[in-house]
Amino acid sequence: MSAPNIETIVSLSKRRGFVFPASEIYGGLGSSWDYGQLGVELANNIKQSWWNWLVYERDDIEGLDSSIIQNRLVWKYSGHEETFSDPLVDCRECKSRLRLDKLDIDSADGKAVCSNCGSKDLTESRQFNLMLRTTLGAASAEEDESALAYLRPETAQGIFINFANVLNTSRRKLPFGIAQIGKAFRNEVTPGNFIFRTREFEQMEMEYFCRPEDAARIHQEWIDGFQTWLHGLGISKANLSLYEQTPDELAHYAERTVDIMYRFFPEREDEDKQWDELMGIANRTDYDLRVHSKKPEDADGKRINPDSTEDLSYFDPQTNERFYPYVIEPAIGVNRTLLAVMMDAYTEKTNDKGEVRVILKLDPSLAPIKVAVLPLAKNNADIVAMAKKLKGELQPSMRAVYDDTGGIGKLYARQDEIGTPFCVTVDHESLVDNAVTVRDRDTWEQERITVDQLKEHLSSRLK
Ligand code: ATP
Numbered sequence: 523m524s525a526p527n528i529e530t531i532v533s534l535s536k537r538r539g540f541v542f543p544a545s546e547i548y549g550g551l552g553s554s555w556d557y558g559q560l561g562v563e564l565a566n567n568i569k570q571s572w573w574n575w576l577v578y579e580r581d582d583i584e585g586l587d588s589s590i591i592q593n594r595l596v597w598k599y600s601g602h603e604e605t606f607s608d609p610l611v612d613c614r615e616c617k618s619r620l621r622l623d624k625l626d627i628d629s630a631d632g633k634a635v636c637s638n639c640g641s642k643d644l645t646e647s648r649q650f651n652l653m654l655r656t657t658l659g660a661a662s663a664e665e666d667e668s669a670l671a672y673l674r675p676e677t678a679q680g681i682f683i684n685f686a687n688v689l690n691t692s693r694r695k696l697p698f699g700i701a702q703i704g705k706a707f708r709n710e711v712t713p714g715n716f717i718f719r720t721r722e723f724e725q726m727e728m729e730y731f732c733r734p735e736d737a738a739r740i741h742q743e744w745i746d747g748f749q750t751w752l753h754g755l756g757i758s759k760a761n762l763s764l765y766e767q768t769p770d771e772l773a774h775y776a777e778r779t780v781d782i783m784y785r786f787f788p789e790r791e792d793e794d795k796q797w798d799e800l801m802g803i804a805n806r807t808d809y810d811l812r813v814h815s816k817k818p819e820d821a822d823g824k825r826i827n828p829d830s831t832e833d834l835s836y837f838d839p840q841t842n843e844r845f846y847p848y849v850i851e852p853a854i855g856v857n858r859t860l861l862a863v864m865m866d867a868y869t870e871k872t873n874d875k876g877e878v879r880v881i882l883k884l885d886p887s888l889a890p891i892k893v894a895v896l897p898l899a900k901n902n903a904d905i906v907a908m909a910k911k912l913k914g915e916l917q918p919s920m921r922a923v924y925d926d927t928g929g930i931g932k933l934y935a936r937q938d939e940i941g942t943p944f945c946v947t948v949d950h951e952s953l954v955d956n957a958v959t960v961r962d963r964d965t966w967e968q969e970r971i972t973v974d975q976l977k978e979h980l981s982s983r984l985k
Contacts, residue, residue, distance in 0.1 A: 524761060525868035527789040531861065532716050534880065538940050540564065540864070541717060553713030553720045560940055561860070563890035563921065565724075568755070568859050569703050571887060572726045575751055576701045583699040583728065584692050588680025590705060591671050595829050597653065599813045600679050602672075605774060607649040608711050615641035621711045622647045652708040654721070673707035678851060680704075681729045682810040685834050696836060696847055697732035697740065703856070717857040718786060718798070724856035729849045731836075734808065737848035738778075741805045744852050745780050748803060752782065755859070756885035757866045761785040763797060775809035784862040800862055801854035808846035811835070815846070863888060867941060882941035883964055886984045891942045892920035893980055896933045898949040900926035909948040912958070916946075916977060920984060938963055944980055 525531050535541040540561035544554035557565055576583045597603050609622040616639040625634040633642040657669040674680065681700045688700055703726045713719045732740050745764070753759055767779040783797040790796050812818050816830040837844045869881045886892065893916055897909040909924060916922040923942075925933055930947065937945050947959040957972045960979065971979050 523869050524758070524785075524788065525865040528716050528718070528786065528861070528865070530868060531864050534868070534882075534939065535561065535864070538936075540940075553710070554722065555717050555720065555857075560890040564863070564884075564888060565856055565860055567888045567890070568856060568863065569726065571755065572751075572854075573701065573703065576699070576728055582694075582697065583701050583730075584688055584694070586681055586684060586688065586700050586702045587704065588677070588684060588702065590674050590707075591656070591658070592674065592680065592683070594671055596679050596683055596814075597672050597675075599827050599830070600682075600810065601774060601813070602653060602675060602679075603651070606653060606675055607651045609647040610650040610711055611644045611647045613638060613641055614643040614645065615639050619711060620644070624712065650709075650711060652710065654707040654709050674705075675708050676706050676853070677702045677704045677725045677727045678729060678853065679810070681727070682814055682834070682849075685731070685811060686832055689836070696838070697730060697736065699728050699730035701726075701728040703727075715786070717861050720857065725853060726856060726859075727851060727853045729806075729851050731811075731847040731849050733838075734845070734848045737805055737807070737850060741778060741780075741803065741850045744850055745782075745803050748782060748801065748852050748854070752800070752859075752862075754885075755863055755888060756883070757784070757862055761862075761866055762800075765797070765799070773804070775804075775806045777805045777807050779804040784858070784865075786861070786865070800858050801852065803850070803852045806849045806851050808848050810849060811846045818846075879935055879938060881938045881963060884941035884943075886943045889941045889943055890921065891923050891937070891940065892984055893922045893944045893946055894933070894937045894942050895922060895924050895946045895948065896930060897926050898930055898947055902950070904953050905948050905950070908952060909946075912946065912948065912973065912976070916980070919977060919981060934961065934966075943984065946976065946980075 538560060539558035542556045542558055543550045544556045545551045577585050611620050611622045613620060613636040616636060618636060618638040620637060622634055625637055628635055628642060634644055635642055636644060653675050654673040656671050656673060657666060658671045659669050681702055704724065705722060706725045707722050710719055710721050713721055730740060749762060752762060761784055763783045765781040765783050767781065772779055780803050781799045782801045784800040785796045786798045787796045811834040813827060814830055815834045816825065816827060817833045818826050820826050835844050836847050867882045867884045869883050870878050871881055872878055895909045895913040897905045899905050913922050913924040934945055943963050945961040947961065952958050957970050958976065959968045960971050961968045
């Protein structure tokens with residue numbers, strides 16, 4: 523099973539320390555969220571899985587960490603200043619501010635319907651730029667245009683403007699990719715649904731540069747590859763689907779874009795409405811490298827970018843050709859991935875006493891804590907000392923915790939709920955036979971393992 527709705531994950535997250543509402547003691551800040559002691563570990567494990575898979579396990583991808591704040595010209599030539607906007611309408615009835623492209627259209631009269639109150643009395647739509655603005659420098663006044671800067675709305679542009687730097691220093695040949703994880707900011711009109719849509723979020727983007735004639739095939743390979751990776755994170759295939767963007771949905775730079783959708787809203791009656799975007803995989807053509815290059819000219823022979831000092835073309839020594847590579851971009855949010863992973867891992871199980879218990883069946887590689895060491899009797903000094911010693915011995919090779927703040931049943935239930943794959947219990951017998959009980963999160967089965975075999979036993983089962 524998976525979570526029946528996002529609300530279930532919101533309350534589990536708050537109860538156990540995955541995600542808290544930001545600025546809560548001051549009444550919160552709408553759509554901002556803070557990652558607690560377990561959420562930060564889960565997010566780190568997701569990022570590590572992505573990075574390992576792309577940068578370490580393959581031989582054709584380099585990493586990068588570019589700045590959040592760049593020269594404003596980056597966003598001028600990328601097209602973001604002009605086109606990175608959503609169509610905005612206001613409902614005259616309930617005064618909600620809405621994104622027109624997300625509203626239902628009444629089939630009878632073709633009018634958009636307010637998602638809040640159902641009214642069709644909406645204002646004309648106007649474009650609202652999503653980039654968050656700031657000013658740079660001590661002397662800058664609020665309205666000083668020369669001091670204006672943006673917080674990046676995507677990590678991708680940092681990769682394009684560093685294309686030549688990475689190419690020349692890594693001595694790469696096409697095809698190759700550049701991967702980056704980092705924060706991005708969008709002044710979303712309607713943030714919401716927990717961490718699904720926020721104004722500050724984290725992206726994992728990879729730009730894979732290739733010859734134009736290979737782009738369609740490589741695009742399809744990444745669409746297949748990412749479905750496999752997501753499935754490997756423990757997300758069931760039944761909750762993943764593909765959506766092919768229609769020509770009028772495509773971004774101005776894209777030739778083809780396929781979204782991988784997750785069933786974020788299983789409670790919705792209409793099956794079509796259960797799905798929303800987890801990630802997008804776009805064929806961005808040679809658009810980005812061209813617009814940031816100094817050489818390309820328009821039809822009248824005028825340079826399209828008179829400000830750039832670099833030409834981001836590629837010279838192929840084998841064919842003696844110079845051209846702008848195509849780029850395939852798989853872009854995924856850390857936060858949406860974390861939400862999908864938690865929803866999919868959520869399970870309920872009834873124990874012998876008829877009580878419903880929550881088990882978060884996270885893939886062991888993602889689990890925030892790998893093993894909890896628990897003393898059966900917290901007032902027995904020898905048991906406590908042995909449990910604490912074991913925790914210390916396990917910690918360097920796997921994230922381990924010691925907990926004695928409740929009865930054993932309660933401690934097990936707590937670890938199940940946060941997805942800890944194993945509990946190790948030290949009991950009176952352990953002092954005699956130097957063995958402990960290892961309990962499995964998913965089956966609740968227990969086995970007796972000697973202390974000298976414990977680390978190896980757990981390590982092999984965590985793989
Ligand atoms: P949407 O249509 O949902 O607004 P998008 O198509 O604009 O998303 P992209 O620009 O393709 O999103 O960004 C790539 C990924 O970054 C998305 O698939 C999503 O996982 C994540 N992402 C984008 N915007 C947000 C946001 N406001 N909050 C959280 N994650 C986001």
